[in-house]
Amino acid sequence: MNRLPGLDLLRAIAIAWVMIFHSYIIGGWGHFAGLDKHGWMGVDLFFALSGFLIGQQVFKPLAAGGRFSFADFYLRRAFRILPVYLLVVAVYFLWPGGREYPGIQPLWQFLTFSVNLLIDAQNSKAFSHVWSLCVEEHFYLLFPLLALWLARRPTAAKFLAVCIGLVLFGMLVRGYVWLHLVGPAIAADDQQAVGSWFLKGIYYPTWARLDGLLAGVVLAGVRVYRPDLWGRWSRYANLAGAAGLAVVALSIWLFRDRVDFIPTLLGYPLLSLGMGLLVLCGASQGSVSARVRLPGAAWLAAASYSLYLSHKLVFHGVESAFGSWLDGHGLLTFTGYAAATLAVGAVLHYGIELPFLRLRGRLLSRSPGEMLPPVAQPVSSQGVA
Known part of the structure; x- marks a missing residue:
């Protein structure tokens, strides 16, 4: 499968940023001088990428007037998502001592x-980063139905x-939760309740976190249904990328206090706009990001799913086994944790992901009708955060 280097670069940045963010569970190192603080935004970049890639998979056969095969779509998603996921879930439940919490x-x-x-955000923190995969799964389940309805009379x-x-x-839900639950907890100086309601009512629920996926879906809709407009946008891809960086920087400034009312209400749509502009730049051939060949970026992009699922387990395992002499040594600390994380990610990627993707390809090649026309294949669809 051909890949778009610009999207690979974005995916590599997203997984690296998320793993740096989750390094708070590691003691004894500098955490990139605060860069880790905003690494949660990497998930929103994953969402924008997923909305764009999956949106195209769904829109293209509908726009061509063909038959959309729900069976093929969900089979593709199952072979992509479940093998590594179920293995990691099994590790968490069969080896409680390996959990990060x-x-x-x-x-x-x-x-x-x-x-x-x-x-239960206060007492059940192990593997909590699966929340974003839950959002993705709900998207996979419902989006094709919505797209089919939209395609009946597309305007x-x-x-x-x-x-x-x-x-x-989403703004209404987040605003309501803040005004009735988070805000009163802040006024009462109940920090435990603030954190709990923020995570349960604002940050984790699917209905409150659709902005990034929607940004990608909008781009997919334009690319499929209005290729002329997509072509005009692509001519300004570098400008879109610069604007995306500026909007993400503005979002970082706005999210100085993540639980404040204004970022809760407006921050997520703003951040998703910035991520969408970056995806537009990355998906446009000839843009700066599409021409960049950063060593290792393509591999990080390909293995990002396995890395995302396993990295907290690896962090905890390395710290438990070697933290007493590895932590607190700057570059050595980073190298030790990074090497272990990449090694485990590689084992999962080559040992589980790729064999099941090859099996998926063989099964679908025997299908009497392909879900997607050949034109859908140039874009990599490693769309899980």
Whole structure:
């Protein structure tokens, strides 16, 4: 499969930034002088990438007037998501001592991808980063149905009305939770309640975090249904990339206090706009980001799913086994943890991911009708955060 280097670069940045953010569970090193503080935004970049890539997979057969195969779509997603995920879940439950935190949500919530909707944010922190995968799974489940409805009488006004409505709904939900739960907890100086309600009501739930996915879906809709408009946008891809960096920088400034009211209400749509502009730049051939060949970026992009699922386990394992002499030594500390994380990610990627993707390819090649026309294949669809 051909890949777009610009999107690979963005995916590599996203996974590196997220892992740096989660390095707070490691003691004894400098944490990149505060760079880790905003690494949670890497997940929003993953969301924008996923919305763009999956959006194209769904929109292209519908725009061509062909048959969209739900069976093929969900089979593709199952072979992509489940093998490594179920293995990591098994490790968490069969080896409690390997967890980065003792408490964990019930197994059935991991198997039903409902962790982000029912999480006990104070007592069940192990594998909590699965929340973003839950959001993605809900997106995979519902988006094709919504796209099929939109395609019956496709108009730009209808499409934009749905997207704007979902953004406003997210703002309404987050604003309500802040005004009725987070705000009063802040006023009472109950920091535990602040953190708990922020995570349970604002940061984790699917309905509050659709902005990034929607940004990607909008780009996908333009690319598929309005290729002329996409072509005009692509001519200004470098400008879009610069604007995206500026908007992300503004979002970082706005999120100085993540639990404040204004970032809760407006920060996520603003951040998603910035990530969407970066995706536009990365997906446009000839842009600066598409021409960059950063060593290792393509591999990080390809292995990002395995790295995302396993990196906290590795952090904890390395610290437990070697932290007494490895921590507190700057570059040596970083190198030790990074090497172990990349090694485990490589084992999962080559040993689990790729064999199942090859099996998926063989199964779908025997299907009487392909879900996607050949034109859909140039874009890498490693769309899970």
